[in-house]
Amino acid sequence: MKKITVITVIVLSVFFFILATQKKQTEETDRDVLTIATGRDATRTGDYSPYGMWEPAALIYETLVNLDAACNPVPCLAESWTVSEDGKSYVFYLRKGVSFHDGTPFDAAAVRANVEKLKSGNWSNVVRVLQSVNVIDAHTVELVLKRPHPTLFTLLASSTNAIVAPASIKAGPSTGPSPAMKMPRPKAGSENSPAMAMMKKSVATDKSASPGYVVAWPVGTGPYIWDGERHLKNRCFSVVRNDVYWQGTPRFSRIDWQVVPDAAARAIALESGKVDLTGETPNSTLSAENIKLLKNNEKIKVTMADNWGTRLMIVNHTRPPFDDPQIRSALKYAIDVKAIQKLLGDTVTICPGPLGPTSPLTDPSLKLYDYDVQKARAILDAKNIIDTNGDGIREYGGRELHLSILSGKVPTVSVLMREFFRDIGIDLTIDQKETGSTFQILAQMQFDIATHSNIPSFYLNLSQQFSNKGGRWSLHIDDPALEDAIQKYNQSTDWNTYKACSFEIQRRVHAKQIILFAVNEQKVAAYRKDLGEFVFPPEEWVGADQNLWNMKKI
Incomplete structure (x- = not known):
């Protein structure tokens, strides 16, 4: 009997060891939740504009255009565009069938609302050369400039000039979402998703306060939705997957940011496996010593971003x-x-x-x-x-x-x-x-x-x-x-x-x-190799985390 018991224990031990190993391998190669260490919580309560969100902005919001590796404009929310010979008229033909996280449609009126209402903040760099924004039809919008601006596309590709759901842009002082923030009928198939349910509850409980036109809640068209319930100021914040994202299903069901003010502590958290990624934004910069140590870790990969500024x-x-x-x-x-x-x-x-x-x-x-x-x-x-x-x-x-x-x-x-x-x-x-x-x-x-x-x-x-x-x-x-x-x-x-x-x-x-x-x-991203391949955008100001939604597995 004792012999049978011993054999049983051994068999069970091997079984659980194999199970634990398989689970660990699965977690290492197919993580469902991505955890990032950042140095501070830069979100601005009362102003959830792209500029006020920093890390999550490039995943929540999207821009009219993106940039390719050579920094040429490529389609995003605008499928195509034409520029007049005198360089003063830019006509954008918008992508059809795209909705904001609240279910409202993305269209030319939404673009105009962003430019006109957020002109003193996010859009100020564009507005200073802008004469007018004209809605030609539901999916065509024209930007007329006072004078030519050779780098207009680089401005439009920055996450600070991303498009926000008009219903979330409010005149201040704000005391929480107005009736206009009531969730309209969402896109078919998304009504009962956990992300939509979470966002409805978060919008209903937001109590932000700020004067002027502000973004009272972060609602965009991007691959992830702001998770207000997980936001603990100066401790952590999260986004959850947009199940009906127009470009396809995002890889991670959720992305969590943990606030770790000390650079050395962030590096240790990465090496120990408590976080998966750090260093990629201005808020999570690693020291030269940290980077050198991480480069010597065979489980860690270090990638550098381009940066034009000084x-x-x-x-x-x-x-x-x-x-x-x-x-x-x-x-x-x-x-x-x-x-x-x-x-x-x-x-x-x-x-x-x-x-x-x-x-x-x-x-x-x-x-x-x-x-x-x-x-x-x-x-x-x-x-x-x-x-x-x-x-x-x-x-x-x-x-x-x-x-x-x-x-x-x-x-x-x-x-x-x-x-x-x-x-x-x-x-x-x-x-x-x-x-x-x-x-x-x-x-x-x-x-x-x-x-x-x-x-x-x-x-x-x-x-x-x-x-x-x-x-x-x-x-x-x-x-x-x-x-x-x-x-x-x-x-x-x-x-x-x-x-x-x-x-x-x-x-x-x-x-x-x-x-x-x-x-x-140069910004340096340090991350666990088993995650796949982290790719910086062509230039950091478009939002370093922009490509996390479709991060390729190894």
Whole structure:
């Protein structure tokens, strides 16, 4: 009897071991739920517009056009389009049979409602060159521009310019969904789906509040539906599969984001199998050390995205003595860009600015300065900025040259900059500020040296930073010739002219020597190999997670 019992135990143990192994293999190769680690919950309660959703936006909403690998426009919600010879009229022929998650039809009226009601937010980059939006028929809409805009398609492909269900766009102040948010009859076959039931309950219980036109609830045409019941602010959020998605059935039944603020903790969560993917968005960036360790893990794959934009390290050219371009050049000679490159790792490229090396508008003639401390010292000596008392700090105008560098929470580069400037007799202190304060200081030009707001990579627009009329991001460069070049740039009627004007702007700004260097950072997705193949969109600002819905299995 004991012998039979022992045999039975062994058989059962083997059976359960095989069962557990099969289950594990199934989970590893055919996961139904995808879990992503992000650094923060960037959703905006009261404004669920594409811009306010970040990670899930590219899965909830869709745009009129997408981009192919060469960044050419390809159909999405618009099947085709025509452009007038003068570049001012764009007629889009919309896809038929597409519905929003609430069951209402996607049509030309929906496009017009988005442009007109969200013109001060998501659509502001389009509206500034837009004269009118005209509904020609139910599935044809025309955008008439004030002037030609060679990069209009790149704007339209950005997830920030995605199409929202008109019923979810409300005039504020909002106190929750209005009667207009009542769910209409859904598309045939979707009435009893779990996703539709979940969304009805979520819409009914939303209590957001925000002034003006806002997106009171995230309702799009995309492969996934926002799961409001699973959203725990600053902890987690989710989307669920759209069972009647017009392009086919999404791979995962649900995608969960877990908020893990620490980059190292996100990497550990990935290695341990608690999450499947991280690093792919600006909210979940991994450090160079994290990436190096993950690359050595045979179960993890690391993929890099393209990024056309940069962050600019600038000197305030309006403050003496750096109102002299020669003295600004001394600072550039003092910076060892190779050391900065080594510090930041393989995912970063140090550029002369202002666009990244892979941008289609980057002027290849721009070069970084060679590291030459002796040359930097000689320039300062020639300008009579010298150390008179032997304490190692140069004086200007009877005062020692003490500068500050405006820095964020992680002053890694600033620490290195302090060492570089110390070698040429300039004292540099690190002034750490929160993001909100930084924006205000930059806008008012109240700094010595600072990392400026990034050139918007996807929009490739140089006007904001370099035109005196550029708004709060302007560097206040008082140069009529530069303003003329920017005006021509903004009025270009074709891509080649636009590119030539872009080159001229970059060269003129480079000659001013205001940009010490620029940092081009590539986003890195790290994920478990058994998931399949994660593919970034052609450029990150269209929404890094856009292709997750049909992620290919291995």
